Amino acid sequence: MKFAPNKSNIYTLATGIIVVFVIILIAWSIFLGKENKEIQKIGKSTDYFLGNSDNSGFTSSGFGKIINEIKNTVTDKSEEQQAVFKPILTQLHTAPIAGSFTPVKSGSGIDYIYFTERTTGHVFRISMNEKINTTRILHTTIPNVQESIFTDSGRGVIRRYLDKENNIVSIYNPITPSKDYAEENPTGIYLADNINYLSVNIDGDTIFYIVSSANGAEGFLSSPRGEEPKKIWSSWVRKWNAQWAGTNNLLLTQKPSSGLGGVAFLINSTKTHEELLLSYVPGLITNINPSMEYLLYSRANEDNISLFIRDTAKHTDMKIPLTTLADKCVWSNIRTEIVYCFVPKNIQNGIYPDQWYQGLIHFSDKLWKINAITGESELLLSSEEEYNTVVDAENPQISESEKYIFFTNKKDQTLWSIKIKENEKISE
Amino acid sequence: MREILFSTLIFFILVGTTSALTLDNATLQSIGAVSSPIDTSIEIIPEYPGPNTRVQATLKLSSVNISTAEVAWVVNNVILKSGKGIQTIEIETGNIGDKMEVSAVIKPTNGPVLVVQNIINPSSIVLLQEAEVYTPPFYKGRPRFSTNSIVRLEAITEIAKENGSIYSPDELTYVWSRNSIVIPEVSGIGKSFIRIKGPNYLGNDLISLKVLDVKGSTRAEIATFIKSGTPQLLLYEKKPLIGHALFNAINDTEALSGRVLNIVAEPYFIEVIDKNSNLLKYTWSIDGQTLPVQNPPSELSIDTDESAVGKELNIAVTIKHLKNAMQDAYTSMRVGVSLNVNDFGL
Numbered sequence: 001m002k003f004a005p006n007k008s009n010i011y012t013l014a015t016g017i018i019v020v021f022v023i024i025l026i027a028w029s030i031f032l033g034k035e036n037k038e039i040q041k042i043g044k045s046t047d048y049f050l051g052n053s054d055n056s057g058f059t060s061s062g063f064g065k066i067i068n069e070i071k072n073t074v075t076d077k078s079e080e081q082q083a084v085f086k087p088i089l090t091q092l093h094t095a096p097i098a099g100s101f102t103p104v105k106s107g108s109g110i111d112y113i114y115f116t117e118r119t120t121g122h123v124f125r126i127s128m129n130e131k132i133n134t135t136r137i138l139h140t141t142i143p144n145v146q147e148s149i150f151t152d153s154g155r156g157v158i159r160r161y162l163d164k165e166n167n168i169v170s171i172y173n174p175i176t177p178s179k180d181y182a183e184e185n186p187t188g189i190y191l192a193d194n195i196n197y198l199s200v201n202i203d204g205d206t207i208f209y210i211v212s213s214a215n216g217a218e219g220f221l222s223s224p225r226g227e228e229p230k231k232i233w234s235s236w237v238r239k240w241n242a243q244w245a246g247t248n249n250l251l252l253t254q255k256p257s258s259g260l261g262g263v264a265f266l267i268n269s270t271k272t273h274e275e276l277l278l279s280y281v282p283g284l285i286t287n288i289n290p291s292m293e294y295l296l297y298s299r300a301n302e303d304n305i306s307l308f309i310r311d312t313a314k315h316t317d318m319k320i321p322l323t324t325l326a327d328k329c330v331w332s333n334i335r336t337e338i339v340y341c342f343v344p345k346n347i348q349n350g351i352y353p354d355q356w357y358q359g360l361i362h363f364s365d366k367l368w369k370i371n372a373i374t375g376e377s378e379l380l381l382s383s384e385e386e387y388n389t390v391v392d393a394e395n396p397q398i399s400e401s402e403k404y405i406f407f408t409n410k411k412d413q414t415l416w417s418i419k420i421k422e423n424e425k426i427s428e
Numbered sequence: 429m430r431e432i433l434f435s436t437l438i439f440f441i442l443v444g445t446t447s448a449l450t451l452d453n454a455t456l457q458s459i460g461a462v463s464s465p466i467d468t469s470i471e472i473i474p475e476y477p478g479p480n481t482r483v484q485a486t487l488k489l490s491s492v493n494i495s496t497a498e499v500a501w502v503v504n505n506v507i508l509k510s511g512k513g514i515q516t517i518e519i520e521t522g523n524i525g526d527k528m529e530v531s532a533v534i535k536p537t538n539g540p541v542l543v544v545q546n547i548i549n550p551s552s553i554v555l556l557q558e559a560e561v562y563t564p565p566f567y568k569g570r571p572r573f574s575t576n577s578i579v580r581l582e583a584i585t586e587i588a589k590e591n592g593s594i595y596s597p598d599e600l601t602y603v604w605s606r607n608s609i610v611i612p613e614v615s616g617i618g619k620s621f622i623r624i625k626g627p628n629y630l631g632n633d634l635i636s637l638k639v640l641d642v643k644g645s646t647r648a649e650i651a652t653f654i655k656s657g658t659p660q661l662l663l664y665e666k667k668p669l670i671g672h673a674l675f676n677a678i679n680d681t682e683a684l685s686g687r688v689l690n691i692v693a694e695p696y697f698i699e700v701i702d703k704n705s706n707l708l709k710y711t712w713s714i715d716g717q718t719l720p721v722q723n724p725p726s727e728l729s730i731d732t733d734e735s736a737v738g739k740e741l742n743i744a745v746t747i748k749h750l751k752n753a754m755q756d757a758y759t760s761m762r763v764g765v766s767l768n769v770n771d772f773g774l
Contacts, residue, residue: 096670119669144671146566160566162671166702168565216580216621236582236621237558239570254556257570261652263554274584279554315480327568357569358662358696360677413675 087367087381088419089389092126092406093134095119096413098159101150102397102406104333105202111399113406114157115415116148121159123148123175128404128417138175140188151224152204158191158224160198168194170209172225191226200224201244202290208250208269212238219252221269233267233274245288251277251295253286258351259301277312283353288312289331289339294372296339298326300352307341309372318375322368325353329370330396330405337372340405340420342393345384362411364390367418381418391416467491470530470546476648479524479550479586486516487532487544498535504528521550525588552586553639553648559626561659561697564674575629575656575754577699582621583637587647600647601640606633629754631656659698661747661757666690666727681740683764689730691763693745698755709748714741736765 093115100115111128114137121142126134138157147160151172160170171188191198196217197210207224210217217240219233239255245266253264262284266275278284283300295310307320322343329341344363355361367381383389393407393416403421408414468489477483485501487494500510501517509517521528528548535541558580559573573579583602587595597620604611604622614622627633636651663678672692678684693703693710700707703726710725711718722728728743744760 118671143669146671162565166565166704216582235556237556237580239558239563241568254558255568255570257572260557260570260572262570263556276552276554276584354569354572357567358660358677359664359673359675360662360679362676410675 085420085422086386089381089383089387089391090132090417090419091414092132092417093117093124093415097408097415098145098413099148099150100395100397100406100408100415101154102399102404103153104398104400106153106400108400111401111404112154113397113399113404113415113417114150114154116145116157116159118145118413119143121145121148121161123157125154128399130423138173140173142171147198149198149200149207150204151200151207154204156204156224158198158207159188160195168196170195170198189225192220192229196238197240197242199242199244201247203247206269208232208242208244210240210242219250232269241286243286243288245292246290249292251286251288253278253284256283256285256300256353258283258354264295264297277310285326285353287326287329287331287339289336289372290333291336293336294331294339296326296329296331296372298324300325303347303350303352305347305352309339309370309375311372318372320370320375320377322370322377323347325356327353328365328393328396330398332398332402333400334402339370339372340380340396340398341368341370342366342391342396342407343368344392345382356410359410362390362392365393367393367405367420369420380420468542468544470532470544472530472546472548476553476646477521477548477550478552479521479526481521481550482518483521483548484516484518485530485532485546487534489534489542489544492534492536492539492542494534496537500533502531502533519548521548524550524552524586524594525592526550527588549588549647551588551639551648553637553650554584555637555650555652556580556582556584557635557652557654559697560623560699562700562703563696564672564694564703566674567696572657572697573626573654574659574697574699575627575631576752577626577697577755578623579626579654580621580623581635581637581652583639583650585620585639585648587639587641589641595641599642601644603638603640605636605638608634608636626654627656629656657697659747659755659757660696661745661759662694662696663743663745663759663761664692664694666692678761678763681762681764683766685766687732689732689763689765691728691730691743693726693728693747693759695726695747695757698747698749698757699752700749707750709750711746711748713744716742716744732765738765740764 096118097115098118100113102113113126114123116123122136123138124134125137126132142159142161145159145161149158151158154175156172156174158170158172160168163169170191172191173188192211194211195209196212198207200207206221208219208221210219216234216236217238218231220229220231222229237254241253241255243251245251248269250267250269251264252267254262256262259282261280261282264278264284264286266277277295278297281297281299285298287296293312295312297310298305298307305323305325307322307324307326308317309320310317322341324341324343329339332338342365344365348361350361364384366379368377369380370377383391392410394410396405396407398405403419405418405420407416409416471486471488473484494515495513498512499514501508501514503519529545530548531543531545533541533543559571560578560580561571561574563571585597585600587600589595598618601617602619603615611624614624632653632655634651634653638646639648641647665673665678665684667673695703704724712722712728713719740762742760742762747757749755
């Protein structure tokens with residue numbers, strides 16, 4: 001009988017070879033496992049099989065390397081499973097603060113948080129080492145500071161307060177002034193009056209600020225000292241929020257109010273082009289990630305709050321099954337698709353976000369991690385259950401190493417951190 | 429020749445091939461088609477679509493039974509869809525400046541071939557609104573409209589000219605209406621932003637806007653409701669070093685501590701520039717007893733003695749707007765007094 005090599009026969013033969021090979025592999029790995037157990041029992045090294053023996057005379061074999069990689073992966077995973085890191089909640093400063101900042105491009109290897117004390121206007125820096133260390137780094141007193149914005153990666157600060165006539169005053173100070181500078185500017189440099197909104201770019205060397213008057217809102221770019229202001233934008237309506245997006249873009253969103261349609265534009269600081277991103281979203285709050293790939297936004301109508309992530313390239317929206325306001329979230333700088341959100345445990349009846357901004361309603365938050373690609377979310381910390389502590393987070397920030405999330409507790413304006421990752425163990 | 433062209437067209441219609449097809453006058457004449465006959469049109473919904481928006485084009489014609497007619501939809505000279513009785517198609521508009529010519533070629537069971545056309549020129553319009561009312565400095569929310577207050581409206585348009593460039597707001601005519609009645613005093617060329625008085629008590633005004641190009645053609649339309657609301661009056665603590673604790677409003681039955689209690693009234697959404705404006709008359713009372721006018725009028729300072737500790741004070745404040753009676757506001761709080769001196773601000 002002749003063998004006829006048709007397609008069907010070739011497939012059958014190939015399948016047979018693969019099955020035999022897989023059986024041999026399984027048998028070999030069972031044999032190796034038995035051997036390994038035996039060696040461990042009698043205290044011998046497994047390096048012979050892993051190709052790392054320095055006294056056997058054998059050099060690393062390819063097969064040994066493959067097993068080594070498999071062993072490491074499994075070990076890492078089982079270690080991860082055995083020692084799941086539990087996030088740690090810490091109150092960093094017990095007095096009310098007026099603003100904070102964590103550098104994300106220092107390259108120093110240490111996470112820092114800078115903050116301004118509300119009562120004195122003094123600036124402090126905390127280094128988040130094994131031992132948390134707080135240092136007062138600016139002693140120039142300004143009482144009743146309402147807001148502070150850090151510039152130049154923490155080397156400057158703009159403190160904002162109300163004068164007796166209820167005008168907003170904004171003063172720039174370098175954190176460590178030269179002697180000449182301190183003599184020339186004993187109280188700091190005054191920026192324009194009644195700056196309604198102010199934010200600094202990621203490099204800390206340019207500020208965007210909005211001045212509102214009867215003629216509407218005007219947006220300017222300048223140095224943190226207010227030098228050479230350049231008007232780049234204006235609007236007849238006066239109340240806007242701004243967020244730097246990437247290096248040269250600004251996301252301008254109308255201030256939100258429950259049920260009122262909000263509009264968000266992206267403007268380029270070097271051109272005057274405006275790109276409409278969202279319109280007529282009730283109670284719109286936006287939060288774009290640093291690479292501008294994803295736009296997190298929330299809509300709110302009375303106590304009906306929902307959260308979405310927009311893929312800015314695909315123009316698709318994904319509803320996130322968590323109920324929170326987008327300004328209670330912070331994007332990762334390392335993994336652009338990851339966003340951390342403080343999510344209220346319960347949303348009581350109310351008018352959001354208005355009554356939260358007014359300080360009339362406070363939340364008890366849980367910290368969640370959300371993946372913008374898959375929509376998967378993971379609960380990291382429930383402070384009320386785990387620490388018996390109620391926190392209502394605002395102004396969340398993530399440290400350079402992404403081990404810490406810092407936030408201000410809205411109810412008392414104190415500064416807190418949540419350690420979300422363990423320190424890397426230093427190899428000996 | 430005429431028969432050949434007609435057959436070609438019908439072939440495309442019957443086969444449904446997506447092919448280039450120029451529906452110029454010569455072509456139409458050669459097949460004896462009747463262009464844009466009376467009582468026929470293509471209705472576009474939405475009427476003035478934005479860029480990259482899905483629109484519905486529907487054939488409106490009364491003289492022909494469409495269900496039995498062969499219809500070919502041609503978009504920018506490309507047959508998009510064809511077959512018997514296709515009355516509606518969905519298409520997506522392009523960017524601003526990308527005009528889209530939508531045609532329907534109809535072959536009734538008897539009678540001449542009909543051709544109907546419409547042009548979609550996408551435009552973008554956004555209407556911003558904001559009330560001219562007081563909110564505290566550094567407040568993160570938007571001022572809400574309250575009865576009879578002034579509202580600011582601004583239309584931001586992107587409307588393309590024939591050559592694809594964008595009209596500046598100064599070249600366009602803006603026709604503003606309230607409840608479908610034109611407001612001539614704020615309408616006109618370049619009037620892209622306006623200030624108008626909002627509705628009365630419990631009113632809900634429909635403010636609409638039509639934007640016309642230099643030829644007088646309507647190019648964009650938008651409308652929004654403005655609903656009357658009421659001001660809100662909230663109380664906060666003021667501490668000497670912290671200042672106004674606007675992050676935490678005083679809630680009813682809340683316990684406050686200190687020898688001196690400083691309480692600040694914040695009238696959200698009231699029509700003044702400054703909360704201590706002469707237009708507002710504050711009346712404070714404690715346990716029903718009216719207090720003299722405070723200085724500043726929005727702040728109340730209470731000296732508590734030991735006899736007050738553990739007691740509850742009923743603090744009430746009324747604000748009367750001297751020019752707008754509909755914006756009066758009132759609040760009252762029962763506040764407990766303790767002498768647990770707070771570490772901060774005392």
